[in-house]
Amino acid sequence: MFVKNLLPAFLAIGSVAAQSGCTFSTTTINSQAEATELASCRTVKGTVVVGSKSGADIDLTGPREITGDLIIRKNSQLENFHSSTLESVGGKFEITNAIKILTLNFPKLTSVDEIEWVTLTALNSLTLGPLNRAKSIRLSDTSLQDLDAFSLSSVSNLKLDNNARLTKYSSDLSTLEGQLIIQANGLNLEVDLPKLIWANEMAIANVTKFSIPQLQVVNGSARFDSNFFETFSAPNLTHTEKGDISFVGNGYLNNMTFPKLTDINGGLLVANNTGLDRVTFFPKLQRVTGAIKLRGNFTEIKFPELSIVKGAVDVSSTADIKKSCDKLSESAPREQGGDGSFEGVFSCTANNDKANEDTDGSTSDSGQVDSGDEDDENSASGVALNAALFGLVAVAAFASAL
Template identity: 55%
Template structure:
């Protein structure tokens, strides 16, 4: 009789112990032996912090509801789990000098993913990852990120991965910022996003191609700086809601095309793209909500459908564009002799040797229309300060 009463009690105690081992605010795994703390859990409710070196296998749970964090370990070679499918919080691998292998073949969902300062990381295996709110991959040795296969994401930041030369993704929507820069050192990065339709912010630098054939709307700004591509085409982009479009310092760019773009919520900045001879990429652009600033070595400028520019219109080239200036003068405010389509200050200068040096978004002309035969005055135009209206995209960085 006593035994029959004790056994259920012991069973209940055992069950409580097992249950408590699968629930904790934070569990620290300092060695492979300590990984057994969660090995029997199907679902671990809480966060896991790995502090051990060598190699850590976290196989057992299919879900960690909190964070999975591994950082500042000098001798961790690999981390793996054959069972983990979901991390509800942050999956962070940071400042791991010797980490060369990450294997989570079942992992398809995380709250956020950050791989940062992993100079030896080469082999990465994920589910692939199909659901994540934020992803940042920075300063790694990996040559592929095709394990990131999300269709909707808030932010994606891929930077300073020196062996990464290709990124192809099924991404459709970016509700925050898409930032890509400084990858494929010496080679550049080819980016193909065939399904991307809507993006809030784009900040793209140092890529050899950026293919977005389906992109229709950019809610904020789209900034393209110091890229290696010869051509950029956005065949289906119709408008930006409130942001700017800028191309600065793209030294190989010869072809720029936005064939159906009708409206910019912000401004337009095209500067120091020295091989771009004509700025005629916007045949249907009717309205610019900010200002237009053009700097370069172009010989022609044409906006055949332009009806209103709420800010300034400022053009300067190293080439002889006196006839271009005469044509564009028609857009100037009434007090400058134009039809008033430009509501801000109008300035156009020809033969300006320093035109490619002025790439900032904050200066516009002082009202002088320099399309005359006096070439000596072109390089000497004095600029004052006026509202340009370009909102700069945030520097490429990812906060954990």
């Protein structure tokens, strides 16, 4: 029999059919016949593994609950995996490197601790309960065209990447407790999160639309790189708790609106968005506890309410922004002739043909003005950003861990 490590009590019964619960450490299914042996186990107390030589079709109908993991790895035979009874998986539902899977059909599955589906290049049909409870989801390298099978109001981590046919994602998520990473999916991907109020970390790339009309707070950082949207709006965002806001390399972007944003408890980076000619979209911004770095084709820069910047302010444009530089210089450190609203080094450069080439968030020093005897010109030329600027290390670590 394929079942391993059965408890003595189970063996005493002498029949799987007589059990409402079957307990074992790990069971490996290598055929439909072995899957059928679980048909009368209402609860599978352990982990189920579908082996690499399972055949083309596995029907796991029978169990309603798997308390451990449900795992498929390096399976080049399986094409259809389904169960008409399974309602929950207590651990991880993992499918990796299963390149022939066309269909996943679990019409009653509503609860999973974690989903990790990676390199399911043929998967184009997905049916779930729909799924309304999961702590973490990663979908990578599939052929899914929509994610209607998911109906989540809260999730810790959500990563969608390299799903080449995915062109629309709409979700009723209201909170994101971990990280939202969306990148390298289908052309013209539109993301709509109409009920999202609170998010921890966001890294968004290669999308054509990103709608967050109700978002009020970002606990960590929000990073938007290499997108295709022309406009971006966060009409209800008021502050970041401890993170940064970053827009880099969004070549079609020509307008942004942040009408209620007052505090960025981190840094602000706007760079190499070649269609963006004005930085006038922070009318209420009062405080930035990190650094500000602006690079682009700006003709005008205004921060009418900005009164405190703890880090450096480093601005450069390909256009003539002398008037904007003169206005910003009024807030420079006292050592540079300003009123001290900017506590770090202030630098503002106009007519710089290479302004769009310097787009990283690296750090050269603390951003504080040297109180020694070096001349003001040398002090002002330092490019200074916070060492923690934009949380790039944290985002990269999360992405690689998934």
